Amino acid sequence: MNLFLQQLINGLAWGGIYALIAIGYTMVYGVMQLINFAHGDVFMVGAFVGLVIAQLLPDKTSPLSVFLVFLSAMFFSTLLGILIERLGYRSLWRKNAPRLSLLIVAVAISLLLENSGLLLFGAAPRSFPEIIPSKSYFVGSIIFTNLQLIIILSCLLLMGILHLIVMHTKMGRAMRAVAEDSEMSALLGVPRERVLSFTFALGSALAGIAGVMVALYAPQINPLMGLLPGLKAFIAAVLGGIGSIPGAMVGGFVLGEAETLVSAYLSSSYRDLLAFLVLILVLLLRPQGLLGKGVVEKL
């Protein structure tokens, strides 16, 4: 029982991280029905920006440094997200190009980012400085670390902020309108292109933060680190119901927990397979996901 609880706690941190990345996938899918394959790499860039900044700072462990590391990761990944949307997707989106083309662009951008990273930083993993000194707490026989606590709490906090933005700001309303019915929202004067930019910015900011979190938690990073967590976060988004923000959060936590439990009770080599099996099962049995709505094709 204790082992089980321990694993649940370990899974929560990964779940939160998946959820943060999954939100980016799901929001972009909502507004432009695109799987933004490059999203996982934005997360990687976030981690590397964090690394560079952390190495530049003299006093790595001061609260100010931690804040600066997160802020800069967020800033640069946001910038990158906006750039990707502007240079990669927008012209095709305007032309109403086939979705296949958009997907290919997504894959190409992902490759560009990964291989630029490999060229700049090499393939060998780099260890991330311990900017938050690790502390462990015991509750009975269950251990958890301050890092796990920080990750889970800040994930919840960020999701709360996101909820406020989406439900209660003008831009959030516009986002929901575009997701509901893109053409209609354009007729009603919603500035769709600005909504797209905003959506990419928001999703990328979260991915950037998630990148630093993983870097702290892992604590190693490499230019291909975005690939697998990116795919898994996407799977989490599908599991929760693509296009649904609460769905992405639920999917993220469910997948994180499931993975941790599988590697604890079966074998860690099944861990990576699990996500893909989940994906195929969801697609076959409940393609709208846990919280998604059924899709009606327009005629």
Place this chain on the structure above:
Amino acid sequence: MEAPLLQVENLTVRFGGLVALRNISFSLKEGEFLGIIGPNGAGKTTLFNAISGAVLPDRGKILFQGRDITSFPPHKRARLGIARTFQTLRLFSRLSVADNVKLAEGITYPIYAPILSLPSYQKGERELEESAFKLLKSFQLERYWPRPANALPYGERKRLEIARALALKPKLLLLDEPTAGLSHQEAISLIEELHNLRRKFSLTIFLIEHNMRIVMGYCPRIIALSYGEIIGEGSPEEIASNPAVIEAYLGEKE
């Protein structure tokens, strides 16, 4: 008495909370030319989608030639003899005019026959070619034969879509606003062409039409739909004097 060709019983279609069709019941006899009118959003296209299988109803039944087809997939309904056109053209735009028609004619040889160049394949393709040509010729579209469908003028594309639907050799033809976007003159000649086609191919036609003059002038029987319900049914005169129909249309500008 003969069973009706199409019978719709208590059909209800919902989209989320919105009821697009509520308890629709009507039937179509073989050889009829039935028109359906109603303000925008009344559920006319949804009704077509339900009959052709693009949308599954939440409740109710659809019978075609006495057979319950409510749960049939679209392609099976098409093969049984329900063909349709679309409000916004849905031709296979990069394929040639000939291919658009040939496609709908079905396949008479096994799927691997072309790879082995079997005689059944060659015979099958010859037949497809001949019947497609004949059909296009009856629409005077044969001169566009090798052109991609999207290279045709708008009016011709509309007629090509009807020709494509006829390539299915349907018993029932569902036409979703065939005259939209055409001039009055073109619209009249298209409707007259449809009347001839109906006789020639012994078709039953079910037509969504916005142009009141055309509906009233050419459809012996009309159904009026409003907010997903049938509010009137009968001859043009009966429809014109039906208070519910008049009220539904008074709200509109027509």
Place this chain on the structure above:
Amino acid sequence: MNWKKLLLLAIPLFLWLINYPISNPRLFNPYALQIIILMGVNAILALSWDLVAGVTGQFSIGHAGFMAIGAYSSAFLTLNYHFPFLPAILFATLLSAAAGFVVGIPTLRLRGDYLAIATLGFGEIVRVAILNAKSLGAATGLKGIPILSSFFSVYLALAIALWLCLALLKSQPGRILLAIREDELAAQMMGIDVVKYKVFAFSLSACLAGIGGALYAHWTSFIHPDSFTFMKSIEIILMGVVGGMGTIYGAAAGGMIITLLPEGLRLLLEQNPVLSQNKEFIRMLFFASLLLIFILLRPQGIFGKKEGV
């Protein structure tokens, strides 16, 4: 017997005749032969992808998986049971077709990008499964596969694949696949069993990819799960896109071009020690940029016609 059929018979004869001099290292540069063979293999792979993506409009990013199934199953038979090449290839083809069939089934429910992810998942599952299969060499790969591929077998397979795709495209099933690409719903309304044809396209495409894999395995004589990663799938996509999606000859040519180009690049890079250290990354960067340039600026590929509206 008309001249067309005679010509068809002449192609294998011609390939067989030049097979001998071209395979003789004293008469023909082995490095050039290596590239020519890989060009043929990649042309088959590009055709295979084009059939699903370019013709039928279903995006697959898991073609390396089909290739891996073809490569491993045929190599397993020739290596362990000394199967002759042809039966081994036939078995590999059938097995990949079965895999294509299984991947095609989810198309019952999936559309577009969901399908893409499912194929990606499929490719990964195949790779991870091989990595864990001891009888398939697991992480050490399969070594010492007999070299049974030749210029003759590769280019004969390519000729057959081309013939197959061209014949298909002129026929009713081919038209139907194109119609599914253009407008799936309208195709259904025209009486087409869309699911059946998508599964057909996937199976046939997997067949070709399997043949490509088998030929590849019996040329390089060594295969490893790393030869069939996601990146390989991307490379196959690039070939199809550069050649022109939906163009049969174009796709095959795209396969050849994408094999040849990086070779030139490699020769350039190897002059410089720093660059040559990173040549794999540079190659992928080059591929990615090419993919972007084509999709954004020339989506119809080199050989595709511009869409006239």
